Amino acid sequence: MDKLLIRGGKPLNGTVTISGAKNAALPELCAALLTEEPMVLDNVPRLQDVQTMIKLLRNMGAGVEWQGDSHRLQLNAGTVTSPEAPYELVKTMRASILALGPLLARFGEATVSLPGGCAIGSRPVDQHIKGLQAMGADIRVEHGYIIAKVNGRPNGKLQGARITTDMITVTGTENFLMAACLAEGETVLENAAQEPEVTDLAELLIKMGAKITGHGTSRIVIQGVERLHAPQEAHSIVPDRIEAGTFLCAVAAAGGDVALVGSRADHLDALIEKLREAGASINAINGQLRISMSTRPLAVGFRTSEYPAFPTDMQAQLMAVNCVASGMARISETIFENRFMHVNELVRLGAHIEVDGHMAVVSGVERLSGATVMATDLRASASLVIAGLCADGETVVDRIYHLDRGYEQMEAKLRGLGADIERISA
Numbered sequence: 001m002d003k004l005l006i007r008g009g010k011p012l013n014g015t016v017t018i019s020g021a022k023n024a025a026l027p028e029l030c031a032a033l034l035t036e037e038p039m040v041l042d043n044v045p046r047l048q049d050v051q052t053m054i055k056l057l058r059n060m061g062a063g064v065e066w067q068g069d070s071h072r073l074q075l076n077a078g079t080v081t082s083p084e085a086p087y088e089l090v091k092t093m094r095a096s097i098l099a100l101g102p103l104l105a106r107f108g109e110a111t112v113s114l115p116g117g118c119a120i121g122s123r124p125v126d127q128h129i130k131g132l133q134a135m136g137a138d139i140r141v142e143h144g145y146i147i148a149k150v151n152g153r154p155n156g157k158l159q160g161a162r163i164t165t166d167m168i169t170v171t172g173t174e175n176f177l178m179a180a181c182l183a184e185g186e187t188v189l190e191n192a193a194q195e196p197e198v199t200d201l202a203e204l205l206i207k208m209g210a211k212i213t214g215h216g217t218s219r220i221v222i223q224g225v226e227r228l229h230a231p232q233e234a235h236s237i238v239p240d241r242i243e244a245g246t247f248l249c250a251v252a253a254a255g256g257d258v259a260l261v262g263s264r265a266d267h268l269d270a271l272i273e274k275l276r277e278a279g280a281s282i283n284a285i286n287g288q289l290r291i292s293m294s295t296r297p298l299a300v301g302f303r304t305s306e307y308p309a310f311p312t313d314m315q316a317q318l319m320a321v322n323c324v325a326s327g328m329a330r331i332s333e334t335i336f337e338n339r340f341m342h343v344n345e346l347v348r349l350g351a352h353i354e355v356d357g358h359m360a361v362v363s364g365v366e367r368l369s370g371a372t373v374m375a376t377d378l379r380a381s382a383s384l385v386i387a388g389l390c391a392d393g394e395t396v397v398d399r400i401y402h403l404d405r406g407y408e409q410m411e412a413k414l415r416g417l418g419a420d421i422e423r424i425s426a
């Protein structure tokens with residue numbers, strides 16, 4: 001298992017290029033299942049979850065090829081023969097549930113393994129199942145698999161429905177959006193997720209001939225069409241706001257002056273406001289986001305919630321900033337019930353944090369001290385890297401396969417900014 005070795009204490013300076021968003025790439029690869037025509041996605045991040053999704057699509061019979069070393073991916077789902085997602089391929093990646101909606105819509109049937117449990121919470125998929133049932137699918141869960149079929153409907157087509165989920169669900173909204181494009185009649189999604197990745201997916205689907213309005217709001221309306229086609233030009237995946245946010249937090253904690261190329265400031269409002277409160281100077285000019293931090297950060301409390309509020313996927317990283325801040329911060333996690341797994345590891349680096357249920361209280365210290373720590377999930381790993389960048393001495397972050405799941409070349413990008421960080425391959 002690979003590890004990262006970080007010698008902390010160096011500020012970050014220079015320019016870093018932000019990759020395409022993992023959480024947009026994953027549904028958009030699945031959207032290719034909705035058409036028989038070959039299509040191209042651009043700005044696809046080369047990270048582990050994307051490779052897993054490619055394996056899954058190939059296992060169904062789809063053709064998926066990178067164009068050389070670029071970030072362009074050619075997809076051809078015209079050759080799909082088996083609408084199935086087996087456990088061996090989905091166990092490391094919850095987003096495999098995103099194959100369910102498009103497979104059902106195009107083939108009238110799908111067998112998708114229940115995604116594996118995850119460190120950050122139990123993460124049930126009951127809402128996905130309930131919504132697709134409302135669209136006319138017969139669904140049973142047997143031997144760990146979701147077995148879905150459209151019975152007794154003309155041409156095996158789903159039917160439009162009005163779906164109001166119990167809570168806002170990002171991948172749930174994406175599954176319904178993709179399924180509804182090829183359903184008969186109108187689907188209305190109430191309580192829909194408004195995350196930029198959902199909007200980007202909707203924009204891709206519209207380029208493929210889908211009739212969608214209201215994306216980016218809590219009410220999305222989809223008129224089903226007979227078939228979808230490839231977009232006329234390659235669709236470029238929206239920049240990863242969570243990767244950008246992770247670099248912003250790294251600079252806020254370690255100090256320095258960094259320009260982020262290819263990031264979208266308008267997708268980061270909640271985080272930028274918090275980092276300004278913490279003392280960072282942040283400006284957006286000509287598609288670049290520039291952060292400069294010359295003092296110790298001030299502690300900033302926050303509460304995670306659905307977009308446009310503060311993202312749960314940035315909670316661990318801003319907690320790491322608070323670990324070295326002056327003052328005390330209260331952090332409330334409202335999306336996942338077990339997303340403080342990084343706390344014990346940050347404490348091993350000398351942080352002062354107390355957890356009570358979904359609330360963590362961080363009392364900042366002047367300096368963290370390097371140690372060996374273990375990554376427990378994707379964003380927890382990122383928070384440990386940030387902490388390591390501003391800790392005294394050497395920090396070793398073990399089990400970074402979690403980090404590789406969702407970040408493209410993180411250590412190389414940080415090294416380019418002057419960090420002393422290297423990968424130790426097992």
Ligand SMILES: CC(=O)N[C@H]1[C@@H](OP(=O)(O)OP(=O)(O)OC[C@H]2O[C@@H](n3ccc(=O)[nH]c3=O)[C@H](O)[C@@H]2O)O[C@H](CO)[C@@H](O)[C@@H]1O
Nearest residue numbers: 023095123124125126127128167168169170171172335336
């Ligand atoms: C691939 C992807 O895009 N992942 C993101 C997506 O995950 P994901 O789409 O899995 O997260 P959801 O938005 O669905 O989860 C929100 C909450 O609803 C609950 N829930 C969800 C569905 C369901 O059927 N039943 C249920 O109880 C979840 O357990 C959680 O407590 O949104 C999360 C919340 O912004 C992010 O942290 C993830 O990075």
Ligand SMILES: C=C(OP(=O)(O)O)C(=O)O
Nearest residue numbers: 094095118313378379406
């Ligand atoms: C939790 C995350 O991803 P996933 O939903 O793929 O587990 C994340 O990106 O932080």
